[in-house]
Amino acid sequence: MIDFSHFDNLISLTSYFNSDRICKQAIVEARWADGDVVCPYCGGHHCVPRKDGKFRCKHCGRNFSCLVGTIFENTKLPLIKWFVAMYLISSHKKGVSSHQLSRDLHITQSSAWYMLQKIRLLYSQDDATSFEGTVECDEVYIGGKEKWKHKSMRTPHTQGRSTKTKTPVFGMMERGEFVNAKGEVENITYVRAFVVENTNKATLQPIIQQFVDNGSRIITDELNAYNGLSELGYCHEVVNHGAAEYADGDVFTNSIEGFWSHFRRMITGCYHDVSDEHLQQYIDEAVYRWNTRKASETERFSDMFTKSIGLVRKWSEIRVGLMAA
Ligand SMILES: [Zn+2]
Numbered sequence: 001m002i003d004f005s006h007f008d009n010l011i012s013l014t015s016y017f018n019s020d021r022i023c024k025q026a027i028v029e030a031r032w033a034d035g036d037v038v039c040p041y042c043g044g045h046h047c048v049p050r051k052d053g054k055f056r057c058k059h060c061g062r063n064f065s066c067l068v069g070t071i072f073e074n075t076k077l078p079l080i081k082w083f084v085a086m087y088l089i090s091s092h093k094k095g096v097s098s099h100q101l102s103r104d105l106h107i108t109q110s111s112a113w114y115m116l117q118k119i120r121l122l123y124s125q126d127d128a129t130s131f132e133g134t135v136e137c138d139e140v141y142i143g144g145k146e147k148w149k150h151k152s153m154r155t156p157h158t159q160g161r162s163t164k165t166k167t168p169v170f171g172m173m174e175r176g177e178f179v180n181a182k183g184e185v186e187n188i189t190y191v192r193a194f195v196v197e198n199t200n201k202a203t204l205q206p207i208i209q210q211f212v213d214n215g216s217r218i219i220t221d222e223l224n225a226y227n228g229l230s231e232l233g234y235c236h237e238v239v240n241h242g243a244a245e246y247a248d249g250d251v252f253t254n255s256i257e258g259f260w261s262h263f264r265r266m267i268t269g270c271y272h273d274v275s276d277e278h279l280q281q282y283i284d285e286a287v288y289r290w291n292t293r294k295a296s297e298t299e300r301f302s303d304m305f306t307k308s309i310g311l312v313r314k315w316s317e318i319r320v321g322l323m324a325a
Pocket of ligand 1: 039040041042043057058059060062
């Protein structure tokens, strides 16, 4: 497989991937590293290459391109434009808008928007890893477009924490450490966040149980929904926002509040307005940026490339899994 650490700038990336053939070659090498091409339709092995660049499965007899099952499947755009899009998105801290991307890649804005939607699928949060140690939990309400609506269109009694016009989002953040290149121990935090139906105990606590290991220390605000976490086997500590001006030792939720500001900045700085339908995807993007912020651009690009050629899970499937838990 290609060593992506060479591509630490756009020029080196575009000089290497200068044709669809080279891009496809990289995809084939990465997908089937041992040279054993597997049929995406039936799972059959020993597929043979055809003259037109596709493969033929000896088992089911179907022809397929190396793009089947990747985010590039059925695309009419040159693959290099996808690679550049992934590179730009992974290297810009606040993301890239579809307007900007359409200008940078010289494509229509609707193509750019479609591309961004596909690329965002790569940010889906996996549900295999759980948090441990000290974990901050917090909830926010995103949205509130009421003020832009005409008076007659506004929903009555919707000030503050109302789910009538705002969407509740729940987040968990693990405080951890890692050893940097210089051999020093640095603090790092990892976050997970989801759109939730509401911020009731019955909604939030099963999510905590799914994603935070038993015995961990959980720090929350005073919301009633967190009552009873101690009985579930957690060491639960509550931040008293009302009583103290300063955080009490390390009992604070400032780290996850930092993530919420990062998220809000991303929304206002780049995407302006986010419909509920797409909110989870923007959250996933912000989570990905946060969790990989100590990684280099080439590491992030390499990670995105790897995900782009695998089968991608939709966020909605993850969310359905959550609600069923
Ligand atoms: Zn087959």
